[in-house]
Amino acid sequence: MALTVLKVKNAKPGRHVDGRGLCLVVKPSGARTWVLRMQLKGHRRDYGLGSAHDVSLGDARTAAAELRRRVRDGFDPVAERRKARKVIPTFEAATRTCHETLGDGWKGGHHTRWLSGFERHLFPASARNRSIRWTALASSRRSLRFGWRYRKRRGDCSSASA
Structure with a gap:
């Protein structure tokens, strides 16, 4: 009825x-x-x-x-x-949004340095327009490799293990 x-x-x-x-x-x-x-x-x-x-x-x-x-x-x-x-942002868009959100709380030039590190090392042209799912694993591996090489050059690792 x-x-x-x-x-x-x-x-x-x-x-x-x-x-x-x-x-x-x-x-x-x-x-x-x-x-x-x-x-x-x-x-x-x-x-x-x-x-x-x-x-x-x-x-x-x-x-x-x-x-x-x-x-x-x-x-x-x-x-x-x-x-x-299910709108998944690109890795670069998510990083820039994070940068804008957190940037006001940072002191000095850290705000600029943080983003420039991503722009130089983690935003390769091939992954710029890919979603976070695709980019996350490759970028995290690349960033860890870069960070490890950088720390070794500065000598930070030797002081941490002693």
Whole structure:
């Protein structure tokens, strides 16, 4: 049986079906959300349409109809939502953001020296536009090798082992 505005307002905790996959989910806390259950490539999925306080019954029906039409055309809303959440910055972008965030607390020229070390040794042209996942291992190895050579040249290692 289709839901009405009054039924939505007075619904008890549970799952209340409006029809064609549109459901109102009421939690024991009283939170009400619209969910569209659909099937794509043999997998059943529930897709949230928003809170019942923000989305009216008519708006939820309209959004469900539009989403069903797009799914029929091959659109996967769950995959699109996941892809939108997983924005992985490049190694250089993450480093520069860190530099801007932490830079105000540094004294003297450390702010400039810290970034210039990255620019000289860790931002090779081949890895400049790659994500952190790809760059992290190669860059950390390169930085450790560079740091070890630098420390040996200055003689810091011999004093630490003595």
